[in-house]
Amino acid sequence: xxxxxxxxxxxxxxxxxxxxxxxxxxxxxxxxxxxxxxxxxxxxxxxxxxxxxxxxxxxxxxxxxxxxxxxxxxxxxxxxxxxxxxxxxxxxxxxxxxxxxxxxxxxxxxxxxxxxxxxxxxxxxxxxxxxxxxxxxxxxxxxxxxxxxxxxxxxxxxxxxxxxxxxxxxxxxxxxxxxxxxxxxxxxxxxxxxxxxxxxxxxxxxxxxxxxxxxxxxxxxxxxxxxxxxxxxxxxxxxxxxxxxxxxxxxxxxxxxxxxxxxxxxxxxxxxxxxxxxxxxxxxxxxxxxxxxxxxxxxxxxxxxxxxxxxxxxxxxxxxxxxxxxxxxxxxxxxxxxxxxxxxxxxxxxxxxxxxxxxxxxxxxxxxxxxxxxxxxxxxxxxxxxxxxxxxxxxxxxxxxxxxxxxxxxxxxxxxxxxxxxxxxxxxxxxxxxxxxxxxxxxxxxxxxxxxxxx
Numbered sequence: 001x002x003x004x005x006x007x008x009x010x011x012x013x014x015x016x017x018x019x020x021x022x023x024x025x026x027x028x029x030x031x032x033x034x035x036x037x038x039x040x041x042x043x044x045x046x047x048x049x050x051x052x053x054x055x056x057x058x059x060x061x062x063x064x065x066x067x068x069x070x071x072x073x074x075x076x077x078x079x080x081x082x083x084x085x086x087x088x089x090x091x092x093x094x095x096x097x098x099x100x101x102x103x104x105x106x107x108x109x110x111x112x113x114x115x116x117x118x119x120x121x122x123x124x125x126x127x128x129x130x131x132x133x134x135x136x137x138x139x140x141x142x143x144x145x146x147x148x149x150x151x152x153x154x155x156x157x158x159x160x161x162x163x164x165x166x167x168x169x170x171x172x173x174x175x176x177x178x179x180x181x182x183x184x185x186x187x188x189x190x191x192x193x194x195x196x197x198x199x200x201x202x203x204x205x206x207x208x209x210x211x212x213x214x215x216x217x218x219x220x221x222x223x224x225x226x227x228x229x230x231x232x233x234x235x236x237x238x239x240x241x242x243x244x245x246x247x248x249x250x251x252x253x254x255x256x257x258x259x260x261x262x263x264x265x266x267x268x269x270x271x272x273x274x275x276x277x278x279x280x281x282x283x284x285x286x287x288x289x290x291x292x293x294x295x296x297x298x299x300x301x302x303x304x305x306x307x308x309x310x311x312x313x314x315x316x317x318x319x320x321x322x323x324x325x326x327x328x329x330x331x332x333x334x335x336x337x338x339x340x341x342x343x344x345x346x347x348x349x350x351x352x353x354x355x356x357x358x359x360x361x362x363x364x365x366x367x368x369x370x371x372x373x374x375x376x377x378x379x380x381x382x383x384x385x386x387x388x389x390x391x392x393x394x395x396x397x398x399x400x401x402x403x404x405x406x407x408x409x410x411x412x413x414x415x416x417x418x419x420x421x422x423x424x425x426x427x428x429x430x431x432x433x434x435x436x437x438x439x440x441x442x443x444x445x446x447x448x449x450x451x452x453x454x455x
Contacts, residue, residue, distance in 0.1 A: 047364075048309030054302050056280070058403070086118050127192045130154060160202060164192075166443045168202050173424040174401075174438050176408040203420060206446060210423035213445045217426050218268075220251040226387045228278035229285050230395035231260060232403055235411025236418045243422060244268075245398050245429075248387075250453050252398050252429040256422030257415045260284060276381065276388050279395070294381040296392035297323050297330075303368070310364030318355050319372065322348065323379075330382055330390035338384070345383040352376060398429050427451070 052059045098107050132154050136147030150156060168186075171177045177185060179196045186192045221227065226248045234243045236257050244255045244264055258264045262284045269288060276292055279285035280299045287293075301323050307316035329336075329344050336344075356373060360366055372379075382388040402425060412418040424442070431441025435454050444451055 048306060050306065052302075054306035054309055056299060056302065083118070085116065086120075089118065125190050127190060132156075158201070158205070160194075160198070162443070162446055165202050165206065166439060166446055168199060169206060169424060169442045169446075170439050172199070172203065173405070173421055174428055174442075176405045178409055204416070207416065207420050207423075209445055209448055210420060210427060212448070213450070214253060214423045214426050216450050217251050217253045217430055221246060221248060221253060222272050224248050224251075225275040226278070227274045227276075227288075228389070228392055228395050229265070230279065230392060230399055231258075231264075231282075231284075232399050232406075234402070234406055234418060236415055237413060241418065243399070243402055243418075245395055245402075247394060247398055247429070250430065250433045252426060252433065254402070254422040254425045254429070256418040256420075257412075262287075276385060278389060278392050280392060281375065292381045292385070292388075293378050294388050294390070295375055295378045297327055297379070298391040298393060300379075301327075303371070307362075307364040307368040310362065312360050312362040312365030312368065314362070315355060315358050315360040315365045316368055318358075319368065322351055322355065326380060326383075327390050333383075333386060341383050345380050348380055348383070352379070401425070401429075 048054065050057050052061070096107070096111050098105070100106050132150065134148045134150060136145065138144070139146055153161075168182070171182055171185060172179070179199050182199060183194055183196055186194055227246055228248055229244065229246050231242050231244045234241050234256065241256075242258045242260045242264070244258055246253045246255075246268060253268075255264065255268065265284060265288055273288060273290045275290055276294065277285065277289035278294045278296065280296050301320060304316050304320045304323065308320065326348055329341075329348075333341065352372075356369065356376070358369070360369060382390045405421070412421065427441050427445050428438045431438060431444075431451050434451055436444070436451055441451055
């Protein structure tokens with residue numbers, strides 16, 4: 001006897017039940033995900049908002065409270081000052097009185113200087129254009145054609161001279177002027193008509209000399225024993241990239257169009273490793289020193305402040321006092337002997353031991369304690385190594401103009417422009433550290449000359 005098939009209405013019910021069960025499973029999965037997200041958000045309720053004072057959020061993203069709007073009066077106003085006279089005036093004019101206020105003739109009276117002041121003016125600046133014509137002819141002896149040799153510095157090729165090129169680099173990369181505005185600035189200030197394409201060609205022509213200057217800086221850094229580093233974002237084309245800075249003492253080197261991985265540091269160092277490294281706690285900058293690593297105490301103080309804002313009243317305030325005292329010792333380090341510094345280090349270590357024995361109950365304090373237990377060996381390296389600084393503020397100051405440039409220009413269209421900016425920034429920052437003006441450092445680089453280190 002053959003078994004009869006179920007009626008169509010039962011088949012439709014089974015399919016409907018299966019569909020509803022799959023939907024129920026999907027909704028349960030979605031509900032679990034949303035519940036986890038709600039729990040995560042509820043855990044964040046009550047946490048302090050991060051800002052420049054308690055985290056690494058840049059000052060530009062901080063919100064300052066509104067004030068009263070009234071100007072603050074100086075407690076002790078100074079006596080005032082005036083512009084000093086120029087030591088080498090372009091010209092001088094001695095003006096003698098001809099009549100007195102009463103109308104009497106005083107032209108024959110002996111007169112002395114009563115008042116001296118300067119009048120400062122900028123004369124109109126126009127391009128200095130030299131038309132070069134090379135004459136030639138046919139030699140009467142050998143019947144060969146000849147032509148005059150171009151004077152030195154006036155050879156054929158690009159019509160733009162070295163000082164004009166230096167001004168283009170200065171205005172573009174130091175004063176953060178985009179190309180379209182730069183063409184307008186050169187016309188308005190100097191009466192020079194130049195296209196954006198010509199400006200790009202001037203910049204491209206300087207790539208090799210600025211790259212060679214950066215190679216000198218890299219060699220100077222490799223001759224030392226300490227490196228400090230930091231990084232910031234940059235926009236290249238349609239991608240987010242990174243700009244790195246490595247520096248110490250009178251030398252700074254920037255690398256543009258990079259990632260944020262350890263490969264950047266590895267490519268920069270090669271086989272060489274410094275004795276000491278200074279940075280924040282970002283993992284890509286750690287593990288490169290052969291002797292010790294100093295964490296930036298300024299960054300740690302902001303982390304401690306965040307723990308205080310989060311409600312920790314046991315550990316964080318005491319840690320903030322400890323780090324503040326350590327930074328104060330670092331500022332006075334040049335006037336202290338090595339023996340005194342070792343005594344200070346031992347004292348700070350004992351204070352840190354007592355603080356690590358505390359058991360904060362606030363979650364922010366507990367997290368802070370775990371962090372300091374892990375990094376305590378990297379807090380006071382600077383006390384007994386005079387070339388190491390307590391903070392990484394040198395990197396912050398070096399990289400700040402790059403952040404301003406990014407905000408003004410919105411980045412670069414091509415990788416070569418980002419690399420050229422990094423090389424130019426290396427030149428300008430190193431020149432600043434070596435007491436060389438930015439425009440002079442650019443001129444030296446365009447001439448193929450190194451930036452001298454002051455004695």
